[in-house]
Amino acid sequence: MPSPVxxxxxxxxxxxxxxxxxxxxxxxxxxxxxxxxxIGMGSLAAYAGRQxxxxxxxxxxxxxxxxxxxxRLNRTEPxxxxxxxxxxxxIGPWPGFLTGWVVLIGNVIFMAYTGAVTGSVxxxxxxxxxxxxxxxxxxxxxSTGISTAVGLVALVVVTVTAITGVQSATRLQMWLLIFExxxxxxxxxxxxxxxxxxxxxxWLNPFDIGSPQALAQGMVxxxxxxxxxxxxxxxxxxxxxxxxxxxxxxxxxxxxLGLFLIGALAFQRVMSTGELMHNGPQALTFLGSSLAPEPWxxxxxxxxxxxxxxxxxxxVIPTARGALAxxxxxxxxxxxxxLHPRYGSPAVGTLVIMALAALLAVLAxxxxxxxxxxxxxxxxxxxxVALYYGLTALACAVRFRSSLRDGVVRALRDVVVxxxxxxxxxxxxxxxxxxxxxxSDHFEASPDNGWFMLLLxxxxxxxxxxxAAWAKWVRRAPYFRTGxxxxxxxxxxxxxxxxxxxxxxxxES
Numbered sequence: 001m002p003s004p005v006x007x008x009x010x011x012x013x014x015x016x017x018x019x020x021x022x023x024x025x026x027x028x029x030x031x032x033x034x035x036x037x038x039i040g041m042g043s044l045a046a047y048a049g050r051q052x053x054x055x056x057x058x059x060x061x062x063x064x065x066x067x068x069x070x071x072r073l074n075r076t077e078p079x080x081x082x083x084x085x086x087x088x089x090x091i092g093p094w095p096g097f098l099t100g101w102v103v104l105i106g107n108v109i110f111m112a113y114t115g116a117v118t119g120s121v122x123x124x125x126x127x128x129x130x131x132x133x134x135x136x137x138x139x140x141x142x143s144t145g146i147s148t149a150v151g152l153v154a155l156v157v158v159t160v161t162a163i164t165g166v167q168s169a170t171r172l173q174m175w176l177l178i179f180e181x182x183x184x185x186x187x188x189x190x191x192x193x194x195x196x197x198x199x200x201x202x203w204l205n206p207f208d209i210g211s212p213q214a215l216a217q218g219m220v221x222x223x224x225x226x227x228x229x230x231x232x233x234x235x236x237x238x239x240x241x242x243x244x245x246x247x248x249x250x251x252x253x254x255x256x257l258g259l260f261l262i263g264a265l266a267f268q269r270v271m272s273t274g275e276l277m278h279n280g281p282q283a284l285t286f287l288g289s290s291l292a293p294e295p296w297x298x299x300x301x302x303x304x305x306x307x308x309x310x311x312x313x314x315x316v317i318p319t320a321r322g323a324l325a326x327x328x329x330x331x332x333x334x335x336x337x338x339l340h341p342r343y344g345s346p347a348v349g350t351l352v353i354m355a356l357a358a359l360l361a362v363l364a365x366x367x368x369x370x371x372x373x374x375x376x377x378x379x380x381x382x383x384x385v386a387l388y389y390g391l392t393a394l395a396c397a398v399r400f401r402s403s404l405r406d407g408v409v410r411a412l413r414d415v416v417v418x419x420x421x422x423x424x425x426x427x428x429x430x431x432x433x434x435x436x437x438x439x440s441d442h443f444e445a446s447p448d449n450g451w452f453m454l455l456l457x458x459x460x461x462x463x464x465x466x467x468a469a470w471a472k473w474v475r476r477a478p479y480f481r482t483g484x485x486x487x488x489x490x491x492x493x494x495x496x497x498x499x500x501x502x503x504x505x506x507x508e509s
């Protein structure tokens with residue numbers, strides 16, 4: 001079938017120069033293990049207590065099913081739109097559009113709060129250097145306002161590096177990853193041996209989690225913590241081989257499981273549950289100071305700074321390219337598909353995304369405590385991530401349903417595992433929606449208020465439906481007639497040493 005939109009051959013083109021290593025760097029940086037461990041373990045402990053390691057293991061099972069679904073779909077139809085393209089073709093254009101939409105909005109929210117987290121980490125570092133105030137202004141890392149102000153500078157820096165192209169960004173991210181993982185493994189490994197909190201096998205038992213509500217809430221947060229490995233699939237048009245993107249995402253996901261388990265066990269060997277919850281975004285700093293004297297105690301904080309910057313940079317890469325895929329189908333405006341004439345990156349879309357993230361970060365200053373802002377963002381994003389992951393896995397089960405006749409192994413790989421993973425995430429999301437709707441009798445801008453926690457995801461979906469309606473009936477996007485996105489191989493992309501060669505069309509199996 002001909003593609004609905006063809007790229008003008010006179011326009012700048014995206015460069016196809018990335019490999020497996022680059023995919024791993026993008027996926028690992030987007031997942032941001034050091035940041036997730038540093039600020040996420042306290043949030044998980046609030047719901048799972050000492051069973052946080054068990055929760056991480058349990059959440060990995062549906063996420064692995066989702067990752068295998070991505071890999072299967074990507075082998076048949078590599079496309080930087082990933083879930084947006086696959087869901088639109090397999091299930092329908094409206095669910096497909098919402099898949100792309102929640103990825104776009106979720107990443108903008110993530111960058112908004114991660115900008116503030118980055119600011120907080122920088123302030124912690126300045127405090128360690130003895131700088132506690134500037135011109136009478138207290139540099140408080142727990143303050144949303146001052147952390148956001150510093151984080152806005154970080155957003156500007158990563159915008160510049162993201163526009164100059166994915167390859168230069170991944171080179172920087174790879175070195176940052178090597179440094180931060182080395183620090184993380186040394187300190188967490190040391191904590192496992194010398195921590196004074198006694199280890200218990202109950203830490204690995206999910207049945208010891210207090211209530212179904214705590215289990216569901218903790219699972220959604222754990223799914224959010226794993227979120228980001230799929231960023232490797234967003235650079236298909238810039239990857240030399242589509243299978244490299246799948247391998248990069250899967251390698252990063254398995255590595256994240258190991259790092260998260262080591263981090264969770266190490267934190268619990270050093271801190272009680274109360275200490276872990278109290279320290280919140282400063283938990284990794286507390287760990288460093290508990291294990292080593294200065295200046296070595298500041299190394300975990302330096303690793304956290306690297307992770308925060310890398311996750312900001314790597315988050316804008318899949319977001320801008322997902323918007324590019326939607327724009328070339330005319331479901332979003334043409335501004336999103338304008339490529340930089342020198343670097344071949346979607347520069348204008350990158351600027352728009354960062355501007356939206358900065359605006360949202362400024363609006364979030366109304367939540368005075370950084371911990372509360374993080375919980376609000378994580379809960380909101382967690383629900384939307386569960387939705388689009390579930391839709392993508394369901395698309396895999398629907399597209400390859402004929403595999404049910406091709407033997408047990410193919411049926412499990414292509415249909416049963418994807419469907420089970422999708423239903424698990426849909427079930428978790430539905431339970432939490434019901435729980436949020438019934439837990440409060442008034443509205444309050446607080447992460448403890450169910451109506452407030454439902455408000456943000458509901459607004460995202462309603463705004464997405466309105467945008468989809470505009471694309472269908474005003475912009476008359478062909479995507480809403482066919483459910484198919486523009487094929488990645490329909491675009492003329494320069495290869496290394498072969499600037500004019502079109503890509504081979506993948507064969508569906």
